[in-house]
Amino acid sequence: MSLAAGPESLTGKQPSELAPKTLLALQSHFNSAWPDLAQWQFLDALLFRQLISDPALLRQANIATLLGAGETSLQQIFTRYPVLQTHQEVVFDVHLAGKATPIWPESLSLWLLPSLVVGQVEQGALVRIAAAAQLDNLIMTNVVTLKVGPMTN
Structure with missing residues (x-):
């Protein structure tokens, strides 16, 4: 049996912002809904939320090229092009497999990782977006691959 590769290195990556008040509210909601x-x-869930809502993703040059004139959100890309999620990969330290405990805002860091676009959206491009979390010294990554553009039967 072989072990999966470890999470991607965070050295030199772009920090992502999450207000402490937002983190605490999300934690409260999740803990009451799923104890x-x-x-x-x-x-x-937190990383996926960051991936789809962090405006810094849209400022990455290869993602910005998918936006039309005046467009400012992933939702607009999803409205203009057919989008299919083809893969999702979550890699985390085994110590994160235990029951959730309160996360203090100062113990959590989030990063938006570099995106990758392969191909032209007019023919159907593959788009990889990724984020990482570091809780104390434990790292987790969430990578989503999308097919954006024309779908063929």
């Missing part, structure tokens, strides 16, 4: 949630599950 038996594992720590990695909360962090996974």
Whole structure:
């Protein structure tokens, strides 16, 4: 049996912002809705939220080229082009598999990782977007691959 590769290195990556008040509100909501949630599950949801809502993603040059004139959100890309999620990869430290415990804002750091676009959207491009979380010394990454553009039967 082989072990999966470890999470991507965070050295030199772009920090992502999450207000402490927002983190605490999300934690409260998740804890009341899913009291038996594992720590990695909360962090996974948090990272996915950051991926789709962090405006810094749209400032990455290869993602910005997917935006039309005056467009400022992923939702607008999703409205203009067919989008299909083809893969999602979550890699986390085994210590995050336990039951969720309160996360203090100062113990959590989030990063938006560099995106990758392969191909031209007019023919159907593959788009990789990724984010990472570091809780104390434990790292988790969430990578989503999308096919954006024309779909063929």
